[in-house]
Amino acid sequence: MTVSTVSGLYVITDARLMPAPVFLERAEAALRGGARVLQYRDKGDAVAEAPRRRGQAGALRELCEHYNALFVINDDPLLARKVGARAIHVGADDVPLTALRAQMGRATIIGASCYGSVRRAQEAMAQGADYVAFGSFFASPSKPDAPRVRTDILTAARAAVGLPLVAIGGITEANGRAVITAGADALAVISGVFAAADVEGAARRFTALFDGRKE
Numbered sequence: 001m002t003v004s005t006v007s008g009l010y011v012i013t014d015a016r017l018m019p020a021p022v023f024l025e026r027a028e029a030a031l032r033g034g035a036r037v038l039q040y041r042d043k044g045d046a047v048a049e050a051p052r053r054r055g056q057a058g059a060l061r062e063l064c065e066h067y068n069a070l071f072v073i074n075d076d077p078l079l080a081r082k083v084g085a086r087a088i089h090v091g092a093d094d095v096p097l098t099a100l101r102a103q104m105g106r107a108t109i110i111g112a113s114c115y116g117s118v119r120r121a122q123e124a125m126a127q128g129a130d131y132v133a134f135g136s137f138f139a140s141p142s143k144p145d146a147p148r149v150r151t152d153i154l155t156a157a158r159a160a161v162g163l164p165l166v167a168i169g170g171i172t173e174a175n176g177r178a179v180i181t182a183g184a185d186a187l188a189v190i191s192g193v194f195a196a197a198d199v200e201g202a203a204r205r206f207t208a209l210f211d212g213r214k215e
């Protein structure tokens with residue numbers, strides 16, 4: 001995997017901001033606006049809501065193929081396998097990385113949440129992660145209780161971890177450039193894109209924050 005596989009605008013779906021009738025429409029608007037990575041994050045019941053989840057994930061996978069974006073499934077390796085997602089993202093409460101790598105094989109791109117810990121990122125790299133995510137950097141409307149992390153962790157992580165660095169949590173068009181300057185390869189965003197009235201326009205403006213960067 002090259003760094004450019006996980007770089008630029010990384011959007012994450014949200015059931016509250018993207019109710020069923022406009023779910024795909026809003027996801028596609030973000031891709032039209034230049035999102036390079038799209039994560040399906042659905043906290044519904046994996047068993048009781050399996051048909052809806054599978055339908056949405058399958059449709060998103062096709063959209064991502066069309067726009068040549070990386071499709072990531074949050075938390076759920078079974079769903080990732082069912083819909084043929086190229087990537088999966090896990091955190092502290094999810095399947096451990098070593099077991100996940102054994103289950104998914106070499107070809108799947110695995111992302112790991114590292115919150116505010118460079119040590120955790122080094123361990124994740126040793127356990128087979130392909131990218132690491134840090135945050136929440138700012139107050140997050142989508143995850144208000146997420147502990148806050150200073151952006152200088154990105155500078156430290158850049159020196160210590162040879163993987164793409166994803167930043168998450170309260171990232172906006174106004175603060176995004178500073179996060180990139182601190183060392184983020186990708187900005188992971190929910191509200192900044194999907195709470196906007198013009199999703200495509202918001203995605204375009206986030207995408208422009210990366211202009212001039214080497215891929």
Ligand SMILES: Cc1ncc(COP(=O)(O)OP(=O)(O)O)c(N)n1
Pocket residue numbers: 012039041074075089090091092093094111113133134166168188
């Ligand atoms: C890109 C990215 N970074 C961090 C997270 C958070 O993952 P996790 O800590 O497992 O929390 P949930 O998203 O599962 O609530 C993420 N999903 N994506």
Ligand SMILES: Cc1ncsc1CCOP(=O)(O)O
Pocket residue numbers: 135136139140141142143146168169170171188189190191192
């Ligand atoms: C999943 C997650 N993990 C830390 S913050 C967050 C949510 C990010 O959403 P927003 O961009 O709305 O702050």
Ligand SMILES: [Mg+2]
Pocket residue numbers: 074075089090091092093094
């Ligand atoms: Mg998780």
